Amino acid sequence: MSTRPVELSEAEKAEIDRTPLTPEETLALFRAALGSDECNGILLAVSGGPDSIAMMGLAAAAAAFLPPIAVATVDHGLRKASKDEAAFVAEFAAELGLKHKTLVWQDGPCGRISQETAREGRYALLTARARALDATHLVTAHTLDDQAETVLMRMAAGSGVGGLGAMRPNVARGHLRHIRPFLEIPKARLIATCSKMNWHYARDPSNSDPRFTRSRFRALMPILAGEGLTPERLGTLAARARRAEDALDQVAKRNVEGAVLLRARDGGAIRLKADGFYSEPFDLALRMLRRAMLSIEAPEVQEAQISLSKLERLLKNLRIAIHDQRPFRQTLAHAVIAHSGGCIEVRAAPPRRASRHG
Numbered sequence: 001m002s003t004r005p006v007e008l009s010e011a012e013k014a015e016i017d018r019t020p021l022t023p024e025e026t027l028a029l030f031r032a033a034l035g036s037d038e039c040n041g042i043l044l045a046v047s048g049g050p051d052s053i054a055m056m057g058l059a060a061a062a063a064a065f066l067p068p069i070a071v072a073t074v075d076h077g078l079r080k081a082s083k084d085e086a087a088f089v090a091e092f093a094a095e096l097g098l099k100h101k102t103l104v105w106q107d108g109p110c111g112r113i114s115q116e117t118a119r120e121g122r123y124a125l126l127t128a129r130a131r132a133l134d135a136t137h138l139v140t141a142h143t144l145d146d147q148a149e150t151v152l153m154r155m156a157a158g159s160g161v162g163g164l165g166a167m168r169p170n171v172a173r174g175h176l177r178h179i180r181p182f183l184e185i186p187k188a189r190l191i192a193t194c195s196k197m198n199w200h201y202a203r204d205p206s207n208s209d210p211r212f213t214r215s216r217f218r219a220l221m222p223i224l225a226g227e228g229l230t231p232e233r234l235g236t237l238a239a240r241a242r243r244a245e246d247a248l249d250q251v252a253k254r255n256v257e258g259a260v261l262l263r264a265r266d267g268g269a270i271r272l273k274a275d276g277f278y279s280e281p282f283d284l285a286l287r288m289l290r291r292a293m294l295s296i297e298a299p300e301v302q303e304a305q306i307s308l309s310k311l312e313r314l315l316k317n318l319r320i321a322i323h324d325q326r327p328f329r330q331t332l333a334h335a336v337i338a339h340s341g342g343c344i345e346v347r348a349a350p351p352r353r354a355s356r357h358g
Helices: 012-019 023-034 050-060 084-095 117-132 144-156 187-197 211-224 233-261 275-279 281-294 306-326
Strands: 042-045 069-075 099-104 138-139 170-173 178-179 258-262 269-273 328-332 334-339 345-347
Touching: 023 050, 023 178, 042 050, 042 281, 050 069, 050 084, 050 187, 069 084, 084 099, 099 117, 117 138, 117 178, 144 187, 144 211, 144 233, 144 269, 211 269, 233 258, 233 269, 233 275, 233 281, 269 275, 275 281, 275 306, 281 306, 281 345, 306 328, 306 334
Parallel strands: 042 069, 042 138, 069 099, 138 178
Antiparallel strands: 170 178, 258 269, 269 345, 328 334, 334 345
């Protein structure tokens, strides 16, 4: 008798993708995203769309088995309907017995605002609210569809393995942990949950606005899926990229720790043996260099965005200098990387002088 698993047809797979979620499944997803974290409270970011409305309703149904739950809605003030949508979420949260607060973005820039700027403003408000509540975890309702779009956007930007890993289910955001329990769940299942439970939700017209990059990629998804590049496969690619990135990063961490010759008492500089930065495979040495930069205790370095392309160019030049046994010095992301005498030193760059002309 054959013991091979039965292959599901495409129609059967599609039917599963439209099955409403249960509170029991939701609890398992939350626990998986939390992992071994100690959690004293969670803040749900609810915009009013189907994904976040389903998340709030399902979390409320499983609330007896979850840490204390609070809800926040960010009103960017960019659309006329945003105030009413926030009020709608507040009303639904009250029905579910959940504490809610609308966070108004009052210091946004004037003129046209990019989605990235709005995102940064949104997370600043949410993290501040979580701190005020002493919540340890922020929760968003990103789905498999969002993950697939992110992978495509990272591919278009020429990202490396780390970038292709896209969104992680559990990541640090300042002093908070940011979890995404539904990252492997198709959006259709959350919409189906809202339909089954008769939970109303808002529709954001910007989600289909071709002016935004994510919206354009979203419009391409059905065409790509027809060629086999489905959200599930893009999600699998992201998971495999994260595993590869984590493995490389773990080895890089061990290599850097083993290469340390001296650390400054104030933590602002580190000196390392140069050999490994030349002899190790390029991608591993790249991560070693980035880890060395982030190991110095300088806020401007910790908060800087380290460009992958610039880091690659720096490492290429550094490896040539190590091979030729000659001095090297370059600044990147507020850090100075220098080589001489078989050693590499990384320290915070001195502050720039103010311009005489202001």
